[in-house]
Amino acid sequence: xxxLRVRRQKFASKVRRRFLGLxxxxxxxxxxxxxxxxRFPEEALLPLRRIGLDPVPALGALRxxxxxxxxxxxxxxxxxxxxxYDETREILAADTATFSNDxxxxxxxxxxxxxxxxxxxxxxxxxxxxxxxxxxxxxxTVRALxxxxxxxxxxxxxxxDEVGRLGDGGAIVDLQKHFALxxxxxxxxxxxxxxxxxxxxxxxxxxxxxxxxxxxxxxxDLIQESIGLLRKVVEQQxxxxxxxxxxxxxREHGDDIDDVELAGLADxxxxxxxxxxxxxLALGAVALLEDPSLFRAVHDxxxxxxxxxxxxxxxxxxxxxxxxxxxVRDVTVGGKAMFExxxxxxxxxxxxxxxxxxxxxxxxDINRPEPLQHMAFGHGLxxxxxAELARLELRMAYPALVRRFPNLALAAxxxxxxxxxxxxxxxxxxxxxxxx
Ligand code: HEM
Numbered sequence: 001x002x003x004l005r006v007r008r009q010k011f012a013s014k015v016r017r018r019f020l021g022l023x024x025x026x027x028x029x030x031x032x033x034x035x036x037x038x039r040f041p042e043e044a045l046l047p048l049r050r051i052g053l054d055p056v057p058a059l060g061a062l063r064x065x066x067x068x069x070x071x072x073x074x075x076x077x078x079x080x081x082x083x084x085y086d087e088t089r090e091i092l093a094a095d096t097a098t099f100s101n102d103x104x105x106x107x108x109x110x111x112x113x114x115x116x117x118x119x120x121x122x123x124x125x126x127x128x129x130x131x132x133x134x135x136x137x138x139x140x141t142v143r144a145l146x147x148x149x150x151x152x153x154x155x156x157x158x159x160x161d162e163v164g165r166l167g168d169g170g171a172i173v174d175l176q177k178h179f180a181l182x183x184x185x186x187x188x189x190x191x192x193x194x195x196x197x198x199x200x201x202x203x204x205x206x207x208x209x210x211x212x213x214x215x216x217x218x219x220x221d222l223i224q225e226s227i228g229l230l231r232k233v234v235e236q237q238x239x240x241x242x243x244x245x246x247x248x249x250x251r252e253h254g255d256d257i258d259d260v261e262l263a264g265l266a267d268x269x270x271x272x273x274x275x276x277x278x279x280x281l282a283l284g285a286v287a288l289l290e291d292p293s294l295f296r297a298v299h300d301x302x303x304x305x306x307x308x309x310x311x312x313x314x315x316x317x318x319x320x321x322x323x324x325x326x327x328v329r330d331v332t333v334g335g336k337a338m339f340e341x342x343x344x345x346x347x348x349x350x351x352x353x354x355x356x357x358x359x360x361x362x363x364x365d366i367n368r369p370e371p372l373q374h375m376a377f378g379h380g381l382x383x384x385x386x387a388e389l390a391r392l393e394l395r396m397a398y399p400a401l402v403r404r405f406p407n408l409a410l411a412a413x414x415x416x417x418x419x420x421x422x423x424x425x426x427x428x429x430x431x432x433x434x435x436x
Contacts, residue, residue, distance in 0.1 A: 043062070043069065043071050043072060043081055044071050044079065044081065044345070045422060046058055046059050046062065046081070046347075047059060047081065047083070047320050047321050047345070047347035047349060047350060048320055048321070048421075048422045048423065048424065048426075049421075049422070050419065050426060052414060052415060052417075052419065053283060053286065053287060053315070053316060054362070055320075055349045055350060055353065059083065059347065059349070059350050060350065060353065062081070062083055062350075063083035063084055063347075063350045063351075063354060066083075067082065067083050067084025067086075067087045067334050067354070068080055068081075068082050068083075068084065068087050068333055068334035068335070068336040069081050069083070069336075070336070071345070078338075078339065078341070078342045078343070079342065079343045079344070079345065080333075080336065080338060080342060080343070080344045080345065081345050081347055082333070082334070082344060082345065082346050082347060082351070083347045083350035083351060083354070084334060084350075084351060084354055084356065085351045085352070085354035085356060085357035085375075086334075086354075086356070086357070087333055087334040087351075088322075088346045088347070088348065088351035088375060088379075089351070089375065089379055090333055090334075091325055091333060091344060091346055092322065092325075092346060092375065092378060092379040092380040092381075092382070092383075093379060093380040094331075094380075096125045096126060096328070096381070097328055097329065098327070098328055098329060098331055099325040099326065099327060099328065099331075099344065100125050100325065100326045100328050101122060101123055101124060101125055101129075101323050101324075101325060101326075101382060102123065102124060102125045102326070103117045103118070103123035103124070105326040115224075117264070118223045118224075118227070118264060118267065118268075119227065119260065119261060119263065119264015119265060119267065119268070120132070120264045120265055120267060120268025120269075121133055121136075121265070121268050121382065121385070122268060122272075122323045122382060123323065126381070129381065129382075131256075132257075132261070132265055133385065135249050135253055135256075135257065135265065136245075136265065136269065136385050137385065139191065139245050139248070140385055140386060140388060140389055142388065145388055145389055145392055148187075148191070148389075148392075149392060149396075151187075151190070152183075152187055152392060152393055152396060153396055153400075155182075155183055155186045155187055156183055156393075156396055156397050156400050157400065158182075159178060159179050159182045159183050159186075160179070160400060160401065160404045160405075162178050162182070163175065163178050163179055163404075163405070163435060164404065164405070164435060166178060167405075167433070167434060167435035167436065168436075169436075170434055170436055171434075172411045172432045172433070172434060173432070173433055173434070173435060174430050174431060174432060174433075175282065175285055175431040175432075175433045176278075176282045176428050176429070176430045176431040177430070179281060179282075179285070179397075179401065180278045180279075180281035180282035180285070180428075180431065181203065181278050183277075183281060183393060183397055184273060184274050184277035184278050184281070184393060185199055185202075185203055185274055185278070186199075187273075187277075187389070187393060188269065188270055188273040188274050188277075189202070190244065191244060191245055191269070191273075191389075192244045192245050192246055192266055192269060192270060193233075193237065193242035193243055193244015193245060193246045193247050193248075194230075194233055194244070194246070194266075194270075195233075198229065198233075201229065202226065202229070202270060202274075203274070205222050205223075205225055205226040205229075206226065206270060206271045206274045206275050223267065226267050226270070226271070227260075227263045227264055227267050228263075230263040230266045230267050230270070231259055231260065231263040233246060233263075233266070234246060234250070234259045234262045234263050234266070235259055237250055238250055238254065238259065245266070245269065246262065246266055249262060249265075250262070269385075269386070272384065272385070272386055273386045273389065273390070275425045275427070276318055276319060276390065276425055277390050277393055277394070278427065279316075279318040279420075279425055279426060279427030279428070280312070280313070280316060280318055280390070280394055281393075281394065281397055281398075282427060282428045282431050283316050283318065283426070283427065283428060284309075284312050284316065284394065284398060285398075285401065285431060285433075286410070286414055286417065286428070286431065287312060287315075287316075287364060288398065288401075288402060289408065289409060289410050289414075289433070290410075290414055291364070294308065294364060294366070295402055297366060298398050298399055298402050299399070299402040299403060299406060302399070304366055305395045305396075305398060305399050306395060307366040307367070307368070307371070308364070308366050308398065309391060309394045309395050309398070310371060310372070310374075311364045311365060311366055311368070311372075312364060312394070313374065313376035313377070313391075313394075314352045314361070314372065314374035314376050315352075315353075315361075315363070315364050316376075316426070317348050317349035317352045317353075317374075317375075317376045318376075318425055318426050318427060319348055319376070319378075319424065319425055320347065320348060320349045320423075320424060320425070320426050321345050321346060321347055321348065321349075321424055322345075322346040322348055322378055322382075323382060324343050324344065324345055325343075325344040325346065326341065326342070326343060326344070327339060327340055327341060327342040327343075327344065328340060348375050348376065348378070349426075351375055352374050352375055352376060357373075358372055377390075405435040405436075407434075407435070407436055408433055408434070408435055409433060409434050410431075410432070410433055411432040411433055411434050412432050417430075417431065418430060
């Protein structure tokens with residue numbers, strides 16, 4: 001290896017250490033969010049800020065000016081925020097000799113230990129990633145989802161029954177809790193084969209981890225707590241495999257995967273499939289209730305459910321920022337020279353509204369002449385495994401909601417709703433509605 005290359009590698013690893021060192025020194029669960037915000041550069045937080053359903057205008061202005069922009073990190077650290085559609089797609093599509101997702105990029109030196117590794121797919125590179133993803137894929141094929149679809153419909157109808165009961169006589173119902181949370185959480189627990197009794201505990205751990213204002217170490221702790229619970233489930237099912245995904249993987253591939261790996265994989269499915277779909281259902285309900293013409297279209301016309309869901313996925317882009325990527329070699333994207341070791345944050349919500357990609361992306365247009373490509377599910381190697389399951393749930397749930405409750409209305413102005421602040425997965429805390 002040339003001396004230059006060795007020097008560059010040392011430099012890159014130093015930069016990475018300092019960046020991650022900074023992240024990991026951020027306060028833990030009891031921290032004061034204001035002090036954290038003061039330490040973190042505003043540019044890095046921009047993609048997590050919104051006004052109602054929309055990213056803040058400053059994010060769009062940044063994309064306009066510089067679709068790949070340097071994050072002015074303290075201590076001379078190097079990070080990049082990518083907001084342009086083409087530039088984001090280029091990074092997500094790149095091979096792993098260029099950009100890596102591997103958690104190994106974060107281990108050691110800076111206080112992140114190997115045991116903090118959340119496992120799963122998002123922080124893995126091939127061949128490890130390929131092996132794990134192959135175990136999941138059979139559970140998300142069109143055939144597997146068709147078989148699951150009647151049960152999904154039942155779960156939706158049960159949730160709506162409960163909403164109807166609670167809202168009887170004009171009482172206010174929290175649609176976040178009784179519709180948006182109930183449906184994906186039942187679907188995903190059943191798919192995994194996790195006991196109904198553990199549902200609330202997993203819901204709590206899943207929602208809290210995405211919130212950035214409690215500190216990164218807090219999120220890692222919550223992930224480890226969730227994995228610990230799932231590990232117990234896996235250990236039990238290794239003795240007596242259940243009917244869900246965990247039991248099936250153990251029956252068919254039990255010798256190829258250990259308990260820790262399977263718990264991490266299950267945790268990725270649980271959190272990937274829960275918080276995201278919950279947020280979509282709640283925020284999508286707000287979008288429907290704020291626009292009577294959308295409400296009517298989804299109510300009256302079966303063929304509108306699909307374009308509505310697709311536009312909504314893009315418009316809301318609830319996974320605001322993709323997994324961080326680490327440059328493995330020096331590379332130029334969008335005219336900006338990145339160095340080995342640089343950290344890249346793909347702002348999916350900014351990319352999905354890039355006017356260079358298509359016109360009128362700041363609204364929901366269910367009558368586009370052609371379906372529009374978007375990256376709400378990411379792109380490339382790490383594209384969402386559960387995309388079709390999410391679409392199935394959303395395409396069934398919205399028409400069922402508006403048809404069951406044609407007079408559904410917000411019980412508070414949309415602007416006064418409690419939206420989640422600084423969360424990688426954007427969402428609502430509660431959604432008060434009246435059903436009659
Ligand atoms: C509307 C709902 C959903 C949205 C918006 C969403 C979004 C995403 C995005 C953007 C990524 C890629 C991130 C990146 O490359 O940086 C991703 C990955 C992933 N999602 Fe989803 N997701 C949703 C539902 C689901 C469901 C239902 C499941 C499972 C049942 C799931 C499981 C996963 C997993 C396991 C990954 C990691 C894939 C990999 O790294 O190879 N997601 N999701």
